Amino acid sequence: MRVGVLTGGGDCPGLNAVIRAVVRKGIETHGWDILGFRNGWQGPVEGLVKPLGLDHVEDILARGGTVLGSSRTNPYKVDGGVDKIKSTLAEHGVDALIAIGGEDTLGVAKRLTDDGVGVVGVPKTIDNDLAGTDYTFGFDTAVHIATESIDRLRTTAESHHRALVVEVMGRHAGWIALHSGLAGGANVILVPERPFSVEKVVEWVTRRFERQYAPIIVVAEGALPEGGAEVLQSGERDSFGHVRLGGVGTWLAEEIADRTGKESRAVVLGHTQRGGVPTAYDRVLATRFGLHAVDAVAENDFGTMVALRGTEIARVKLADATAELKTVPLERYAEAEVFFG
Ligand code: F6P
Numbered sequence: 001m002r003v004g005v006l007t008g009g010g011d012c013p014g015l016n017a018v019i020r021a022v023v024r025k026g027i028e029t030h031g032w033d034i035l036g037f038r039n040g041w042q043g044p045v046e047g048l049v050k051p052l053g054l055d056h057v058e059d060i061l062a063r064g065g066t067v068l069g070s071s072r073t074n075p076y077k078v079d080g081g082v083d084k085i086k087s088t089l090a091e092h093g094v095d096a097l098i099a100i101g102g103e104d105t106l107g108v109a110k111r112l113t114d115d116g117v118g119v120v121g122v123p124k125t126i127d128n129d130l131a132g133t134d135y136t137f138g139f140d141t142a143v144h145i146a147t148e149s150i151d152r153l154r155t156t157a158e159s160h161h162r163a164l165v166v167e168v169m170g171r172h173a174g175w176i177a178l179h180s181g182l183a184g185g186a187n188v189i190l191v192p193e194r195p196f197s198v199e200k201v202v203e204w205v206t207r208r209f210e211r212q213y214a215p216i217i218v219v220a221e222g223a224l225p226e227g228g229a230e231v232l233q234s235g236e237r238d239s240f241g242h243v244r245l246g247g248v249g250t251w252l253a254e255e256i257a258d259r260t261g262k263e264s265r266a267v268v269l270g271h272t273q274r275g276g277v278p279t280a281y282d283r284v285l286a287t288r289f290g291l292h293a294v295d296a297v298a299e300n301d302f303g304t305m306v307a308l309r310g311t312e313i314a315r316v317k318l319a320d321a322t323a324e325l326k327t328v329p330l331e332r333y334a335e336a337e338v339f340f341g
Helices: 015-028 042-046 081-091 103-114 139-160 175-183 198-210 247-260 280-298 330-339
Strands: 002-007 033-037 049-052 096-101 119-123 163-168 188-190 216-220 264-268 304-309 312-317
Touching (some): 015 033, 033 042, 103 119, 139 163, 139 216, 175 330, 280 312
């Protein structure tokens, strides 16, 4: 049997741990040939492929990024893309694919399965917004990086009696903001799921200053003030219709300064949250996902995604996992509100 593996979408700490587990188990347990496709779906579309042996995965467990490269190529948006994938797979004798990715990559995996290609999905995103799984790998690392940054920013904010707005990733879901905000003791946390009132933020910030502390505001990049993106001075949006990275945090810091008369700074953590070594938790989760994806292929259980349910690895339908995003429930957000101000 010959199995292909690819990584698509934004990179994420732990991708290499999945690749390593797939290669180790595929070769050692099943005697399969494993082929690595380069740059997500671009690999099978353009025939960018290389064999993966045990030596290729020897030192990659702790390495960030992906040794296979990634892209946001969608074969359904490329002329003849799906036929090109089918002919690449036929040419190289590939029987099945393991696709490691987020909503977009796995949405393609689902459609390809419907179109007769055997694909098993592995959920990946630092945003933790994929349905069907309790956690995605990469999220824990991103939360650690953001929390460490909040801790560091707090000491400089205290020294200068400033408000510090920390913008974290999360276009559609506020999981990173909520978890890093709770872990870092943020005084305000703002998420895309709940439009925020600038007046209320200013109230919390003022209360904090009155108690002689520097307010820390954690805001997800996709969070919007009441009234929507139009309210933001830049209002610039990405292709998803969401405010561009660096938009809301900078805007909010200026609003706070204008309305309180206090110094205020914004820090956009951006891609630092996706880079570098995965935490131990993410290495273990990614490894378990890789091992279980091999089991799914061995059982010809295509159109499925491996998923974390409690502490066990389960399988869910790709169709269910990609039907809608897993956003932060408002009652989870409400838990954090006791710490605001
Ligand atoms: O991986 C998801 C994500 O991290 C989002 O939170 C963020 O908006 C986006 O990727 C950034 O993507 P890019 O690398 O294309 O700028």
